[in-house]
Amino acid sequence: MLVSTKRKAQGSECRIFLLLFLFVPGLFFSVDAIAQQRTTVIASYSGINANYLSLWAARDAGYFAERGLDVTMLHIRGGSTAVQVLLSGQTPIAMVGATPIALAYLRGSYDLVMIGGVTNTMSYVVVAKSDIQSPADLKGKRLAVSRFGSTSDFVAEFALKHWGLNRSQVKMLQIGNEADRLAAMQGGDLEAGVFTPTYVSAIKKLGMRVLLDLEQLGVPYLLNGYATTRSFIQKNRPIVVGFMGAVLKAIRKVKQDRPFAEKTLAKYVKSPDSEFLKTALDQQMRALPDLPLAPKEAIKTILDDLAATLPEARRIAPELLIDSSVLEEAALGF
16 A cells, blocks of 8 residues: 555656646756757947947846847947948848948948947047147048948048048048057057047047047937848847847946946956046947937938938938837837
8 A cells, every 4th residue: 555655656746747847848957058049149349439338238237148149249340341241141230330331222232221329429539649730730641440431431531521621632541440540540650540439538648639529510420320131120020129128228237337337348448447438438328328219310411421422322211221110119128
């Protein structure tokens, strides 16, 4: 009788174990096994400055993982190159300015679309060595951007026009990232360059001068945001919505937890300089919107300027380069 009772108990335990295995699988999987169930996404970013903080924060705070995404971040120097990689399908989501997106669209890449705008003003400065006293002194001098056709290239040309100059009057150079451009100026390899406000404190410490702070012009401009393709959204909408949901949560985290924001920024820009980090974060707090939609007027600025050399840009409605539905759907959870 005791044996029969024991067998019944063992049978009940087996059935309970089987039910738990079938319906509560998470109890028996390791953390690694659960991680393997996440969807891998490669997201590129085209610069190393505070404008990319929302992406870095979403990754480091674990918000992508919360949404079942295993996001690998890939740094690609220059927006125009990042767009080429985006079009190749190697990186389905890119953090990039709208200028190279618009240029590619005008060349027939109609699948490209901006799904968010985190920096919607022209947050750039044109910097020169101390012996350059005025914009007129730039004639015949070397002015560096990241890549031709990139956001920094657009900004440089915008600044030259603002001064009544054109790019043929200066020697335009391509030097990948801001740290390299600053090093080249220090080494005497160029006289001027385009930088984000992240570098202003370092620039002033080196005795260089800011010739123009374009943010003060108040021009709407989609300097940096999130881009993908319409075909990727169509096939993988939950992934894109989850990605942008993580970005929204990261923006909130950055604004509410400054020590975390500073630690994350220091990690990626690789700087222990507290003044450098403070300047960069202060600018980012001004620029970073709670809901990072891509504004139509910020795209229009780009198209209007491109129309001077590419007349077909006048016929393109800004809405053709924007899909706000992804971010609006992601925001429903907040």
